[in-house]
Amino acid sequence: MKKHNFSAGPAILPASVLEEAAQAVRDFNGIGLSILEISHRSPSFSAVLEEADELVRELLGLSDDYGLAWLTGGASTQFFMAPMNLLDDDKMAAYADTGSWSAKAIKEARNFGAVEVVASSKPQNYAYIPKQYEIPAHAQYLHLTSNNTIFGTQYHSWPETNVPFVADMSSDMFSRPVDVNRFGLIYAGAQKNLGPAGVTLVIVRKDMLGRVSRKLPSMLDYRIHLENGSTYNTPPVFPIYVSMLTMRWIKANGGLQGMARHNEAKAKALYDEIDANPMFRGVAAKEDRSLMNATFVMAEGKEEMAPAFLQATKDAGCVDVKGHRSVGGFRASIYNAMAPESIGVLVSVMQDFAQKNG
Amino acid sequence: MKKHNFSAGPAILPASVLEEAAQAVRDFNGIGLSILEISHRSPSFSAVLEEADELVRELLGLSDDYGLAWLTGGASTQFFMAPMNLLDDDKMAAYADTGSWSAKAIKEARNFGAVEVVASSKPQNYAYIPKQYEIPAHAQYLHLTSNNTIFGTQYHSWPETNVPFVADMSSDMFSRPVDVNRFGLIYAGAQKNLGPAGVTLVIVRKDMLGRVSRKLPSMLDYRIHLENGSTYNTPPVFPIYVSMLTMRWIKANGGLQGMARHNEAKAKALYDEIDANPMFRGVAAKEDRSLMNATFVMAEGKEEMAPAFLQATKDAGCVDVKGHRSVGGFRASIYNAMAPESIGVLVSVMQDFAQKNG
Numbered sequence: 094m095k096k097h098n099f100s101a102g103p104a105i106l107p108a109s110v111l112e113e114a115a116q117a118v119r120d121f122n123g124i125g126l127s128i129l130e131i132s133h134r135s136p137s138f139s140a141v142l143e144e145a146d147e148l149v150r151e152l153l154g155l156s157d158d159y160g161l162a163w164l165t166g167g168a169s170t171q172f173f174m175a176p177m178n179l180l181d182d183d184k185m186a187a188y189a190d191t192g193s194w195s196a197k198a199i200k201e202a203r204n205f206g207a208v209e210v211v212a213s214s215k216p217q218n219y220a221y222i223p224k225q226y227e228i229p230a231h232a233q234y235l236h237l238t239s240n241n242t243i244f245g246t247q248y249h250s251w252p253e254t255n256v257p258f259v260a261d262m263s264s265d266m267f268s269r270p271v272d273v274n275r276f277g278l279i280y281a282g283a284q285k286n287l288g289p290a291g292v293t294l295v296i297v298r299k300d301m302l303g304r305v306s307r308k309l310p311s312m313l314d315y316r317i318h319l320e321n322g323s324t325y326n327t328p329p330v331f332p333i334y335v336s337m338l339t340m341r342w343i344k345a346n347g348g349l350q351g352m353a354r355h356n357e358a359k360a361k362a363l364y365d366e367i368d369a370n371p372m373f374r375g376v377a378a379k380e381d382r383s384l385m386n387a388t389f390v391m392a393e394g395k396e397e398m399a400p401a402f403l404q405a406t407k408d409a410g411c412v413d414v415k416g417h418r419s420v421g422g423f424r425a426s427i428y429n430a431m432a433p434e435s436i437g438v439l440v441s442v443m444q445d446f447a448q449k450n451g
Numbered sequence: 452m453k454k455h456n457f458s459a460g461p462a463i464l465p466a467s468v469l470e471e472a473a474q475a476v477r478d479f480n481g482i483g484l485s486i487l488e489i490s491h492r493s494p495s496f497s498a499v500l501e502e503a504d505e506l507v508r509e510l511l512g513l514s515d516d517y518g519l520a521w522l523t524g525g526a527s528t529q530f531f532m533a534p535m536n537l538l539d540d541d542k543m544a545a546y547a548d549t550g551s552w553s554a555k556a557i558k559e560a561r562n563f564g565a566v567e568v569v570a571s572s573k574p575q576n577y578a579y580i581p582k583q584y585e586i587p588a589h590a591q592y593l594h595l596t597s598n599n600t601i602f603g604t605q606y607h608s609w610p611e612t613n614v615p616f617v618a619d620m621s622s623d624m625f626s627r628p629v630d631v632n633r634f635g636l637i638y639a640g641a642q643k644n645l646g647p648a649g650v651t652l653v654i655v656r657k658d659m660l661g662r663v664s665r666k667l668p669s670m671l672d673y674r675i676h677l678e679n680g681s682t683y684n685t686p687p688v689f690p691i692y693v694s695m696l697t698m699r700w701i702k703a704n705g706g707l708q709g710m711a712r713h714n715e716a717k718a719k720a721l722y723d724e725i726d727a728n729p730m731f732r733g734v735a736a737k738e739d740r741s742l743m744n745a746t747f748v749m750a751e752g753k754e755e756m757a758p759a760f761l762q763a764t765k766d767a768g769c770v771d772v773k774g775h776r777s778v779g780g781f782r783a784s785i786y787n788a789m790a791p792e793s794i795g796v797l798v799s800v801m802q803d804f805a806q807k808n809g
Contacts, residue, residue: 094483111477173671312524332687
């Protein structure tokens, strides 16, 4: 049976990317060796890395003011590495608390300077994105989590401020156009829209760097990775390769504009059903709904039917529709690589379920 | 033409492992999804991680005094993470300097406490492993690089001391039996004998932890990774999977005893030729020669023939026999997965070259 992969991450990748990646594990570009067993300084991999860098620059329209690096350790490493590189002990950074990942970023930043939580939707279990809050002008940066995978919320506009943003875009990177010039630093664990687990893309405005007085271990210093083009040490070769293939696919499918159109249509199909179907209700504030992760629960009075609905999704080949324990209910993660047909299957399951049980 | 992969790393992996890994990129264990797109908390991947942990414990005979974790960032990250976790500001650690990687480890450790370089072969361009040096009893640990990839040297016995070792085993992990009980911490970037680039195995004696007063970011605290079984955050799923497959292959081929026999025979065949062939000479002290990386140069007076010999290796399908720029000449990396037949091909090229040019 065809599987429809609604996993929150590591998440669905394009079928053509998986096919090409499998071939490269056997024999990379006909060189007689696997991509897993070649030097990161070989001409074959250097070409991959160069193309990956170019695709990031092209997709985002990055100016030379920005550098980029392919690192490891996920967003969780960036939670401390960002303040370590950008926030001196006697300075302050502003943080918006919009979910569990924001909260972790806040916790890790407190080791490196003053942290001011300027907005939080925690009291409402993170069901919305706070707006209209004050951001002190002396903040070194404002940290945002652009999409909140667990709670199903996403920024659809950015705060008005001259303070540069530092953003965790792990779960909506390359899913829509972004005005990069508002951002001092963007980081994204690859394992949603970008590639497999094991690589983290970091994009940084160069003038943000070199302002802290603390000593940085070489591997934690963004400048060293930028200077060395992601090869200060052995980078995660295969995860970078698969990310490069995925960006090629994004480019071939209309770039970030194309992804946005496609993602908006998919999300609309799903949210329309959530709103129309009497068996379900959405969790997040409508204006802040995520185009990547749709969270929903059984309608009031129907709660005991949740296990039966989850089983029905499984019976139809839908994988990982169970919600995160912090929210309960259901979560359908519908990243770039998910086809509209898979949304159609889930919508049909919802409709059938209502018909049989309504 | 069949390729013989003498790359220093990322390096050769067993053909059967590559085949199974390629299949898993298409469809993992028949679940209808790629290993690249499933949750790190899915039952399918949890089983991989569990088996990987068990194989490490079984191959090394690890007692419960030791914990292990699959991390990222390579040995270069361990260069600072080890002292950050084990060495308090007012304490001292001893370091043996046996090559470029040792020197980097020393440099990074100096940020965290006193570092005493108790031995160094640097004045002889690292051509041997220092022996018979004093290790102060109050050292928190003695840091060793068990195999020096660039210079072709390897420890064949360990220093006599009660100070626990902290060892970078990136390039000879699982190539031979090791008395783990001498070690407080072992770390190894996977991309030589263990798997592809993108994962680092860390093995630590639990009583080494919790002795430093500094605050550790969560992702840099070994205790957090041990407590969370390598899933505090999303681990590098595919590199761990391929490492697990490689360990299965090691186990099926006689475990570490089997690897040692096989590696000794391969190294002997190559070093015998280096010593017998008048066109070449070995670089490293004979008693310290690495079973993983054989370094050799043209014999005196034959230096100008180096490019022709390198071309001859390429013509025979031998990949990456060029030496590292710090040593020059040639380096044949002959890790676990290299078949004796490939050594035979290189030896034949050396013999033919001597016959034609001698």
